[in-house]
Amino acid sequence: MAFQILLNVIIAVTWMFLSVSFKPTTFIVGYLLGLFMLFLLRKSFSSRFYLDQVWAVIKLIILFFKELTLSNISVLLLIIKPKMQIRPAIFAMPTVLEKDWEITLLSSLITLTPGTMVIAISDDNKTLYIHTLDLDDVDEAIDSIRDTFEKAILEVSRS
Amino acid sequence: MTVIANILIVAAISIGTIFVLVTAIGLIRLPDAFSRAHAASKSATLGVMCILLGVFFHFWLNEGNFNSRILLGILFLFVTGPVGGHMMGRAAYLSGVKLWDKTVRDDLAEALKKKRERRK
Numbered sequence: 001m002a003f004q005i006l007l008n009v010i011i012a013v014t015w016m017f018l019s020v021s022f023k024p025t026t027f028i029v030g031y032l033l034g035l036f037m038l039f040l041l042r043k044s045f046s047s048r049f050y051l052d053q054v055w056a057v058i059k060l061i062i063l064f065f066k067e068l069t070l071s072n073i074s075v076l077l078l079i080i081k082p083k084m085q086i087r088p089a090i091f092a093m094p095t096v097l098e099k100d101w102e103i104t105l106l107s108s109l110i111t112l113t114p115g116t117m118v119i120a121i122s123d124d125n126k127t128l129y130i131h132t133l134d135l136d137d138v139d140e141a142i143d144s145i146r147d148t149f150e151k152a153i154l155e156v157s158r159s
Numbered sequence: 160m161t162v163i164a165n166i167l168i169v170a171a172i173s174i175g176t177i178f179v180l181v182t183a184i185g186l187i188r189l190p191d192a193f194s195r196a197h198a199a200s201k202s203a204t205l206g207v208m209c210i211l212l213g214v215f216f217h218f219w220l221n222e223g224n225f226n227s228r229i230l231l232g233i234l235f236l237f238v239t240g241p242v243g244g245h246m247m248g249r250a251a252y253l254s255g256v257k258l259w260d261k262t263v264r265d266d267l268a269e270a271l272k273k274k275r276e277r278r279k
Contacts, residue, residue, distance in 0.1 A: 072178065072205055079185040079198070088194055088259055092270075111241035114201045117193070119248045122270065129270075131193050131248060 004050040008034040053156060060152040067113050067148060075114040078134060089135040090119060093128045093142050095150065100125075102153055109149045116145075164220035168213045175209030178202050191259040192251045200244025208233050 008031060015030025016022055035051070042049040078086060097103050103125055107118040110130060120129040132141060185198030215229040253271075 068205065072202060075185075075197075075202065076178070076181050079181055079188060084188065084190070086189075086194065088191070090258070107245065108238075108241040111244050112201060112204070112237075114197060117197055117200070117248050118245050119193075119252050123274075127270075131197075133194055133197055 001047060001050045001053050004038055004045060004047070008038060010034075011037060048158075056152070056155040060156060063148060063152055064109060064112075067109075071113045071115050075133065086134050088131065088133055090129055090131050091135070091141065093130055093145065094126060095128055097150065097153060098125070099157065102157055103128075106149055106153055110145060116141075161221070164216065168217045168220070171209050171213030171216065175206045175211075175213065178206030178209065182206060192256045193248055193258065196244055196247045196251070200240060200247065204236055204240035208236055211236075 011034030012027050012030035015033060016026050019026055039049060039051075095103065095106065097106055103121065107121065107128060110116050110128070111118050115133045117131045118128055119131045121127070122129070130141075135141065179202075182198050182202040185202065186195055189195050189198055211229050211233050215226060215233075218224045218226050218229075
């Protein structure tokens with residue numbers, strides 16, 4: 001991904017040299033031209049076209065803000081209910097993510113959505129121990145995390 | 160234009176204040192250290208972020224001053240908030256703070272016990 005971006009910037013700078021004008025607008029035009037060239041040549045790179053990855057990152061951010069708002073509201077309702085109906089629990093969740101930054105990102109996202117908090121990560125980086133405020137069903141909770149965050153992170157890191 | 164801007168600003172700051180208030184209520188009402196860490200580390204982060212966003216919009220749309228420092232502040236809160244919550248919970252658990260009457264208390268206790276036995 002980084003290599004393709006670097007290549008795109010080099011193409012843009014070459015375009016600036018070709019048209020002998022060193023203004024930001026020329027750079028942008030050159031960058032768009034380079035983007036088109038890289039799109040045509042996408043089969044010759046070992047990794048996929050980098051806009052795909054950028055789009056996956058944007059989708060992850062949107063998903064995160066959606067989850068953040070929804071779960072904050074649900075915890076708000078939980079707290080101001082006259083009768084506390086919470087059932088805290090710590091459950092283990094196996095993860096398929098491998099790289100350190102992926103696991104850090106996943107646990108940050110889990111921790112920032114209210115109702116769940118990562119307490120510990122096992123030494124072999126394969127299991128997350130999650131404390132949850134209101135446990136209905138462990139499998140359901142694990143599945144919902146897996147379907148949203150883990151899938152989105154995999155989408156970003158897939159090369 | 161000013162009306163829309165003001166609605167945006169007032170909404171952001173009120174939502175932020177509500178979240179901070181709910182955090183305070185949660186700190187009083189929740190039963191044990193872990194569920195309090197929940198309230199303290201997240202709703203508060205979101206609340207302060209909403210307030211900062213309102214301040215940013217006020218200075219940008221009404222005073223014409225684009226202050227990027229506020230945006231950086233929001234970003235830094237975002238990055239450090241969950242780490243703080245995680246460290247609090249982990250430190251509390253490892254130093255043996257008891258949980259409230261819990262339903263499932265999966266492997267963490269067992270895993271910890273196994274690890275300590277292996278170390279002996």
